[in-house]
Amino acid sequence: MTVCNMSIEGGAQCGYVNPDATTAGYLFGRKYSPEPGEAFAKARDDWFSLASDVDAEFDDYFELKGEEIEPMMTWGINPGESIGVNGKIPENAAKEALEYMEFAAGQEIIGEPINVAFIGSCTNGRITDLRAAADLIKKHGLRVAPGVKALVVPGSEQVRKQAIAERLDEIFVKAGWEFREAGCSMCLAMNPDKLKGNQLCASSSNRNFKGRQGSPTGRTMLMSPASVVACATRGCITDVREILN
Ligand code: SF4
Known part of the structure; x- marks a missing residue:
């Protein structure tokens, strides 16, 4: 999905x-x-019957090995504006995106301080996402860094019930996360779940458009739930593999 x-x-x-x-x-x-x-x-x-025919021809083939892909994150204002966590923002990056995100061309993103961490959305709020995040927290004894607001919002009521049945909510809460009702939440700034001012959010949601998380100057960096956990723990943009190793 x-x-x-x-x-x-x-x-x-x-x-x-x-x-x-x-x-x-x-x-x-x-x-x-x-x-x-x-x-x-x-x-x-x-x-x-919807699957491609076995002899279907395609214009192009790309083969990607998941284990060789560095954890990816966005630096800009659309999801395509992304780089590996240890990468640098392209020299020819769009001026509008740089200005909005308060970044500079050629700049590294790692170590950038965050204010908010959000695990959720229809794209990354499945039970498997919550299990992966909770597992990481439990295995490595991780806690939310001081000053970071961290939210876990299950993608559906069904996911929430399953997470509670597996007592994942307890792992999150003990580690300093808020475990919330199911819904869209910070994916689109639902109800009070909004960024304030130019806060920077490490978010497992799917859209980082200008103002998407509720503040006209709020900044969103999209990434996987595991990366959100890593960023919440260190309080800054972090390569989750440093925690895993
Ligand atoms: S607002 Fe976000 S979480 Fe909700 S349905 Fe749309 S993309 Fe999914």
Whole structure:
């Protein structure tokens, strides 16, 4: 879901993953899924009919190895304006983005102080995201750095209930995070969940447009939930691998 969602934000016309046995396995027996048996088999055949033909031809092929991709983060005002956490902002970066984000061309982002850490959104607020974040916190005894406001907002009520059943909420709260009701929250500045002034937010949400998190001068850096945990812990932009190793 993250890949499909963020492909568009990175400039693609369409982001798509072929439905396969993993998809069917995930949906099997779930609430709102077709009943196991004939109904499910029929739906599965229908979903699978959407997959690309095995002999389909494509204009281009790119092969990426996930383990070789450095943790990525945005530095600008659209999700495509991103670099590896140890990278430098491009020399030819858009002036509008640099001015808004209060960054300079060629500048490193690592070590930049943050004010807010947000784990949530439909893109990165699944139970697997919450498990990964809680696991990191528990395994490494991490706590939110002084002065950082840190929120965990499950992507749905179902995710929230599951997280509570697994007592993940206790891990977050003990480490200094707020564990909130499910919803969009800081993805789009819902209710009081807004940045103030030019606060900088390490956010697992999917959009970093100007003012997206509620303040007309608020600054958002998109990243994975694990990276948000790392940034919340150190109080600045951090390479999560430093904590893992
Ligand atoms: S506001 Fe954000 S979290 Fe809510 S549906 Fe839109 S993209 Fe997803």
